Amino acid sequence: MGKIKIGSRKSKLALWQAEAVAAMLNQQGIGTRIVTMETRGDKILDTPIAKIGSKGVFTEEIEAMLKNGEVDLAVHSAKDMPSKLPPGFSLIAFTEREKPNDVLVSMDRSVSLKNSDQPLCIGTSSVRRVALLKHFYPHVKTVNIRGNLQTRIKKMKSGDCDALMLAYAGVKRMGYEHLIAAELSVTEFVPPVGQGSMAIEVFDSIDEDLKQKIRQCVNHPETEVILTAERAFLRKLEGGCSIPAFALAQCEKNTIRLTAGLTSLDGKQVIRKIVTGEKENARQLGEDAGFQILDSGGRELLAEIRAAQDL
Numbered sequence: 001m002g003k004i005k006i007g008s009r010k011s012k013l014a015l016w017q018a019e020a021v022a023a024m025l026n027q028q029g030i031g032t033r034i035v036t037m038e039t040r041g042d043k044i045l046d047t048p049i050a051k052i053g054s055k056g057v058f059t060e061e062i063e064a065m066l067k068n069g070e071v072d073l074a075v076h077s078a079k080d081m082p083s084k085l086p087p088g089f090s091l092i093a094f095t096e097r098e099k100p101n102d103v104l105v106s107m108d109r110s111v112s113l114k115n116s117d118q119p120l121c122i123g124t125s126s127v128r129r130v131a132l133l134k135h136f137y138p139h140v141k142t143v144n145i146r147g148n149l150q151t152r153i154k155k156m157k158s159g160d161c162d163a164l165m166l167a168y169a170g171v172k173r174m175g176y177e178h179l180i181a182a183e184l185s186v187t188e189f190v191p192p193v194g195q196g197s198m199a200i201e202v203f204d205s206i207d208e209d210l211k212q213k214i215r216q217c218v219n220h221p222e223t224e225v226i227l228t229a230e231r232a233f234l235r236k237l238e239g240g241c242s243i244p245a246f247a248l249a250q251c252e253k254n255t256i257r258l259t260a261g262l263t264s265l266d267g268k269q270v271i272r273k274i275v276t277g278e279k280e281n282a283r284q285l286g287e288d289a290g291f292q293i294l295d296s297g298g299r300e301l302l303a304e305i306r307a308a309q310d311l
Contacts (some may be wrong), residue, residue, distance in 0.1 A: 007071035078194030093219035106163035123161035134267025236290025
């Protein structure tokens with residue numbers, strides 16, 4: 001077997017992730033080559049993601065390469081993956097999840113969300129983070145800052161904001177842990193679906209033996225179970241990364257506890273449910289959580305969100 005080709009975005013974080021997956025495959029004697037490219041989400045940096053379009057902002061171009069055989073597999077941040085993939089594509093493996101928390105990154109280690117007397121401007125491109133900040137800390141101002149991690153930190157240093165709100169996983173992977181001013185509770189800031197894990201995407205034409213080898217090398221069974229629940233929830237909401245939805249599944253022995261919900265764009269309304277069930281029913285559990293959210297005002301809220309975003 002020749003070297004298998006791994007598709008990746010060009011950012012340092014995306015390359016770190018592709019190289020981490022390549023190392024897992026190399027350890028099992030599978031040769032790899034990384035093929036990089038830019039996606040729509042990488043090229044358009046002056047527009048919020050919700051305005052570019054939620055589906056496939058970071059994946060469309062890589063999927064085209066998968067489909068025509070230029071690459072054998074693609075490595076993505078699991079949180080960037082739409083809840084429903086185009087026909088012929090599937091996620092076949094998830095890497096072990098890093099700590100899923102959001103963090104505040106700042107040059108000033110004393111910054112705090114809790115001090116309402118201190119003016120604080122936070123840079124983020126996430127509708128979920130903006131909505132939850134408005135809900136829990138309405139005194140905090142937010143500014144839309146996009147780009148890779150290095151670009152965002154440069155913008156923060158030049159005074160565009162006092163702090164950035166980011167995923168702990170990316171901050172750790174890029175070696176910026178020394179800039180973490182606060183690790184935010186997953187109880188308040190429930191993460192987006194999949195945060196902290198990497199997802200492996202393939203097209204149906206992939207050789208079945210190769211597909212199984214990739215799964216054996218890369219897939220972390222417990223992470224796959226919890227992300228199955230989270231992604232089933234998001235699919236029920238027909239959501240991508242442009243709606244302020246959140247979900248975190250946690251395993252204890254054979255039980256999953258899934259916290260999931262939806263926030264209005266202005267942060268005034270938060271619909272939140274906690275469901276528990278057995279691991280083998282992960283997908284059903286996520287769907288149940290989705291039904292509960294939709295039946296508790298979520299349908300109307302989603303309609304408002306999509307109208308506001310012109311989606």
